[in-house]
Amino acid sequence: MRRLPLATLPTPLHDLPRLRDALGGPARCPRILVKRDDLTGLALGGNKARKLEFLIADAVDQGATVVLTTGAAQSNHARMTAAAARVAALDVHLVLTADADPPVQGNLLLDRLFGATLHFVPPPADPTLATSDEEAAKVAEVMAALRAQGERPYEIPVGGSSGVGVLGYTYGTQEIIEQLQALHERPTRLYFASGSRGTQAGLTLGAKWCDAHYDVYGVAVSGGESFKRERALRIANEAAGLAAIATRVTDDDLVTDQGYFGDGYGIPTPGCLEAIRLVARHEGVLLDPVYTAKAMACLIDHVRTGQLDPASSVLFLHTGGAPALFAHAHLF
Ligand SMILES: Cc1ncc(COP(=O)(O)O)c(C=O)c1O
CATH class of the missing domain: 3.40.50.1100 (Rossmann fold)
Known part of the structure; x- marks a missing residue:
């Protein structure tokens, strides 16, 4: 499929050392890497x-x-x-x-x-x-x-969650893998906010295609798991066909944590508000209350409950969303 250049690529990939310190330092918290797709450049950026x-x-x-x-x-x-x-x-x-x-x-x-x-x-x-x-x-x-x-x-x-749209993160995975290799990093898990599932479909297909060493861990920002799972599967495999990729995504490949969207889509949770403040104050990076902060709240919770090996590293895909902060000023 043809690609119209719209994004400024590659986006940066770096670590968040002060957030790691705020979460207990190397004794308690893995190294947290972030892929900055909030900086894709098109109209204030995003996935x-x-x-x-x-x-x-x-x-x-x-x-x-x-x-x-x-x-x-x-x-x-x-x-x-x-x-x-x-x-x-x-x-x-x-x-x-x-x-x-x-x-x-x-x-x-x-x-x-x-x-x-x-x-x-x-x-x-x-x-x-x-x-x-x-x-x-x-x-x-x-x-x-x-x-x-x-x-x-x-x-x-x-x-944008169709087979064609999924190609974005299928090929985006190649960029992630190249950057991780250059940094000699092998994160065990890729965290990201999962909504309509196009990002998840692309990241999952891309990870299988590129033989990624991390597991692809979506954090749901809304309900409707069963129909969204079906959609993710369908569009991931449509994309595989379009890109002539031999591998296929199966239901077992799709992990979407349902534990962090709270009362609903766009309804902030205490964990997501804490994540916004924590990441802003320690790293000068803006998360949003609808998507990225709910995914970060999951990562933070996994650190605090000892679910991640402090000797490992994890990767957080920052998918953008900061413009929505201005419509939520009353929360801050
Ligand atoms: C900031 C942000 N993060 C994550 C997502 C979720 O991406 P997807 O709809 O591909 O699951 C969206 C979707 O609108 C988004 O705007």
Whole structure:
């Protein structure tokens, strides 16, 4: 598949020594490495830049005139899709879930700056879920209206999680492995926030393909495990087909810890708020309350409960999300 360069790659990979000290130092805490995909560069960065390099190239190759995607009002994916579409001179429509009058802050403010046409639907009745049937119906309605206007719309599924999008972290894994080799690091585990599962599908396929020595440990930020597992499996293997990779992902390869999303998608937990403060104050690195801080809260908990060997190292994939902090100012 063709790739449209959108991200500034490779992103840095470094360790977090002061966070390690804050968690008890080398006697209690493994070396914590971080892969800085918050610094992918596209419109304030984040993991979606890697998926969008393939998705937007595919949209252009299919002759699309407009891109449509979905997410929450503070969706990082929607913000980055809007920016990526503009790089390719495409128009952009976003179907966003939100209560009435969401604050024009963070990602939503940026969606407006990119000139996206916004369509709002109410949030899902189940707070653990990030998407709803109403959203899917609205997408179908907007797609039909765009076609009726003579446009050629390209639909990017929620989170950019399709077989094409999965290629981002399949190839992104090669970058991680090369950097670890250059640093002579062999982390035992890769922690990251898992939402719509495209990142997980790519990291899991990539790890098998590249024979990675770490296990791929997703931390769920929302519910819907059974359908998301099916999706992860399907899109990982679609990506394997697209990239002509012989290996296949199986259900056993997919690990997604359900213990850290608390009451639901986008609802902060005490652990996630602590993680934001801890990482900001000790490392000058910004996490976000919806995704990365929930994954970091899991890592911190694993350190504190002695689940990780202090003589080992672990890798945390920072997937971005800091723009959402501005829409959560009341929490700090
Ligand atoms: C900051 C951040 N981290 C992690 C994720 C999860 O990625 P995925 O949807 O591929 O599981 C997202 C998705 O929107 C995100 O914005």
